[in-house]
Amino acid sequence: MTPEPAIDAEAFKAFERDGYSRVAQGYDRSAAIVTSQVNDAVLDAVGTRPGVLLLDVACGPGWLSAAAVRRGAIVTALDFAPNMVAIARRRCPEADIHIADAENLPFQAGRFDAVACSLGVLHLPAPERAIAEGHRVLKPGGRYAFTCWTPPARNPFFGLVLGAVQAHGNLNVDLPAGPALFRFGEVTECEKVLRAAGFASVAVTELPMMWPFSTPEDVVPAVVASTARVGPLLAMQASEHRRNIERAIAEGAKKYMTARGVEIPTAVLLAAGQKK
DSSP states (O other): OOOOOOOOHHHHHHHHHHHHHHTHHHHHHTHHHHHGGGHHHHHHHTTOOTTOEEEEETOTTSHHHHHHHHTTOEEEEEESOHHHHHHHHHHOTTSEEEEOOTTSOSSOTTOEEEEEEETOGGGSSOHHHHHHHHHHHEEEEEEEEEEEEOOGGGOHHHHHHHHHHHHHSOSOOSOOOOSOTTGGGSHHHHHHHHHHTTEEEEEEEEEEEEEEESSGGGHHHHHHHHOSSHHHHHHTSOHHHHHHHHHHHHHHHGGGEETTEEEEEEEEEEEEEEEO
16 A cells, blocks of 8 residues: 655645636636535525624635625634635625635634635645634534535546546656545545544535536646646646547547536545534
């Protein structure tokens, strides 16, 4: 069994921060359309209603924050990628949005009624630290929720993309080592990390989503333009390998053609708990 590579926390954090700042506009046009499909479920999980003090951690371009504001919540948000924060501030001027570190929240203990981190913990070198920080800034009785992608075996979108790389290229390119991308795609792992942080009433639910594209050939350009880890993985393949990967992805995407274009299923786990 090959041991997991050692993680240089600062290198990985810089890679993710700089990568998501670079692709912020592409993410807002493509990936956020997908991730926002579960925003209502995330907000329900943390009890979002008028007057709730909600912290949106790793807010990206602000779609979840904007949805919370529409429910009447009083929203504070943060992201470590400056260009994401710039977009979020334009989308949701009602929220107080910061450039800040999810692993070291700049807020006093017990400030918020609700904390949400949708598809954020997988981009952090120390996700346990970020979850513990969420627990710290919650009031007693407050609710916390995070989402993470399910693994390729249960996730047709990632199965298609990463399967094509595995078959025609190299998954082990020279990118900064980080935590396993699909670690929190397992129910038991989500339950374990929330309980270890002190949360009670832990519940984990799988939520289906759909990743839309106009044509099968649009899949790779959209992924490259909107992701900080999978995009560089594709971009760093040898030229011939990349052509083969792109052909395989486009061919595989054809099975998901509908009258509206290409719709590839994907999914996340939603993990939630309550501070005692």
